[in-house]
Amino acid sequence: MDFRGKKYERGSNWSDPEVVELLQLWSDESVQMELESCLRNQHVFNRIAEVLREKGIHRTGDQCREKIKKMKLEYRRIKDNQKTLRGGRTWKFYEVMERVLTNRPSIAYSSLGGSVIAHQVLQGAPGVEGYHLHPQHHPAFGSPPPGAFIFGHPPKLGELMEIKCEEVDSDPCMTPEPPPELMYPIGSGEEPEGDRGLGLELDGTMGDGRGEGQAEASISPSGFSERNMACSSGAGAGGSGGGSGFRGGSSLGSLPRLRKRRRVGRGREPLDEALVRFLSSQRAVEERFLALEECRLQREAEAEQRRAQMEQRRAEMERQHEFRMFSVFTHMVSALRPDLSPPPLSRRGRAREEEEEEEEERGGLYPRPSSDPPRASPYLSSRGNQIRNFETILQEGYAMYHADKHDEDKNPSGIINLGTSENKLCFDLLSKRLTQSDMFQIDPPLLQYPDWKGHSFLREEIARFLTYYCKTPAPLKADNVLVVNGCGSLFSSLAAVLCDPEDGILIPTPFYGVITGDVLLYSSVRLVHVHLDSQMSGSDERPFQLTVEKLEKGLEDAKQEGISVRVMILINPHNPLGEIYTPTEMKEFLEFAKRHELHAIVDEVYMLSVFDESATFHSVLSFNKIPDPQRTHVMWGISKDFAASGLRVGTLYSENKHVIDALGQMAYFHGVPGTTQHQVAHLLHDRDWINQVYLQTNRARLKASRQYITSELNSLNIPYLDRPAGFYIWADFRKFLREETFEEEIALWHQFLNNKVLLSCGKAFECSKPGWFRIIFTDKTYRLQLGMQRLREVLDDRNLDNQLDGLKKLSQSEEKTKPSPSEDKKKPSQSEERRSLGKSEDKKTAVHSGPDHALDCSNDDIVEDTLQSAPCTGGLDSLIGVLRQQIRSSDWLERNTPELFAHENPEVFEVFNKLIERSKE
Missing domain, CATH: 3.40.640.10 (Type I PLP-dependent aspartate aminotransferase-like (Major domain))
Structure with missing residues (x-):
């Protein structure tokens, strides 16, 4: 695995064997000379990291440098607070750092440009047993001379290889207790990380040596105090005032002094406080993450609960729909049998009837427009009062929509807007496009x-x-x-x-x-x-032709x-x-x-x-x-x-x-x-x-959305204008009106609003004939589906009411045409006349419930187009035959068994059994 890409990853823990390998590479004399010879020594640690990777330790150069820096910090802290070691145990790598940092080799400088020349360069990767592998095994480090050691001279026996992983305690009075992150048991394989970027670099200058082997304490480029041997340009072996200089010849002049970087952060807080602050921030981040995770889980649970509620509601709507269909059947049977009294309603039917009566007393969910003219305000002019009181059907519906706008999460039962011509697909x-950079230029003329x-x-x-x-x-x-x-x-x-x-x-x-x-x-x-009229006349070629x-x-x-x-x-x-x-x-x-x-x-x-x-x-x-x-x-x-x-x-x-x-x-x-x-x-x-x-995407989405709405209208058997432009469909709802008046159209519009779907009625567009509505299809698919579902519910209720009204009129006409028993005996031919009258009445009813007023029950086949699909050629007997045929051809009985219906509606099932028994008699 290659870790060179993780340049800023400095937080990995080091195990004791890894630290030992790092110290062996870093403490080599040639490595120390190269580290002291330059101010920017990142490349040295990069090569050390490559050697460690050869040994199976995957660390980056930044991690190696930071680890050495932390160890030098700990060494410096202990050395400054403990001049003489006493009995006890202290940091386990203290002796190694003491041996390396107090015995750093001297360096020599070139007189050409002041560049630093290291005696030896880190050129290869160490082997498992030593540091003298052939360079061809490590091409990343160059090619040293044959037989040369990669890290300079071989280490002395027992010097670096005897690094002991143990701790020696010091006097608690002299050495403050280190933070708990640095105290861990021997062999644990874990070591906490220090703070990043502490900036502990000391300022110092090179001093002139007085005698061989003497030098001032100076500051290394790594930022720690250590011995630095002075260098001179004398030609002899022991010049006056000379130190241990480089004896390469007299061509080298006086060496410039190496300017050291001043240590930054001399007044910063101690390491303990920095570590505590870092751990506190890390703990806060973890707590924040846990809080966000809990919030996410809670939202998922709420969404699941909403889905369960929607499923429950859908199942309840299906049961109600099946109940309505069975009620239609029972009402039809009771209307065809005048001698039978209407069956009593079930508990659910009585509750529904009471709710409808209460709604009628309240005036519906939304207040109907009052016939009384609004009062004029004394604060406005006559024109101001006219403007204040001006309100159209479109404005009324739009205001209701904004007061109860549908939102999938916040208000799922709100109004679906299929009445405002607005494109919400793109x-x-x-x-x-509008959030790109060229849209946010603000020049002075724009302001x-x-x-x-x-x-x-x-x-x-x-x-x-x-x-x-x-x-x-x-x-x-x-x-x-x-x-x-x-x-x-x-x-x-x-x-x-x-x-x-x-x-x-x-x-x-x-x-x-x-x-x-x-x-x-x-x-x-x-x-x-x-x-313009929907009925073509004269030279018209299409409806509403201008x-x-x-x-x-x-x-x-x-x-x-x-x-x-x-x-x-x-x-x-x-x-x-x-x-x-x-x-x-x-x-x-x-x-x-x-x-x-x-x-x-x-x-x-x-x-x-x-x-x-x-x-x-x-x-x-x-x-x-x-x-x-x-x-x-x-x-x-x-x-x-x-x-x-x-x-x-x-x-x-x-x-x-x-x-x-x-x-x-x-x-x-x-x-x-x-x-x-x-x-x-x-x-x-x-x-x-x-x-x-x-344009391509918008037109494709317009076409797809319109296709969905037209398919729904086709399933409801609703006529509409098939036109190729706009965001809307002009649809004909006249067959759902009880009578063709604009008052009935407004009532249907309010019924749509009561069921939380907004359409635009023809009255708002000054249409000459009532019953036309505009349906907007430029919305998201799930809102279109929900809106059409709510619209279908209203139309089903309308169909049921219209069907019951038609059956009631049919029953009344049968009562009027039914002959008395005495007349039946005197005039047997009157039965023929009654059949003909019944046939004529059936034809009238079929026209009333034909294409403009047909009952559409596409979800259930039991009464699908009952009164318009088959001609009533035999009066009531023919109608009963049509009903029986519909029952045989439908799978409604298979999906709704008597046992299931008896369990859900016991009272209605009892009435149905009584009707069956009476019909057999």
């Missing part, structure tokens, strides 16, 4: 008042962006671009500068309902609706009412229909606006959200010739196409300079922060990321 892509139309760099980038993606015939001009905080602000500003109060704006319905408040609250401008004839009729009706229409709004791709208008249709609409001198506001905010490859979007800006360019204004924003509705950036392009200047004055109230403009400019400039990463 947060991972946007967060990764100052900008041009209210938008910073020039952003307007230029938007012009290039629209030129590329709208496929304009010529580059767009940045001076014709306006930037404000969202498309809602654009609608408000355009209504203010293009219309007078009480003027009208022509708009086809259904449309995005928030536009009503956008143009009304600021400017008191009203919308003139051009109603034509010039319908626009002409809407404009004529507005003139008859005395409304001055100044503007027309077109949404392409359409919200909520998902319609994409062809270039031919858009040119016809713009020609209509030109004939009547109407401004045309074209909202293209979903232009990049077309997920079907077979569909193609054509922007108005791509036309070679716009019919009236001075009255045509194109809107776009990043809220939809870039899934960034929170950044609030909307743009307008118009060739009319007067309109841009007027909007620039209004933009003072709707400005975008400079930092946000910087981010959006960089986002739109990154064309490679948009084309290769974002």
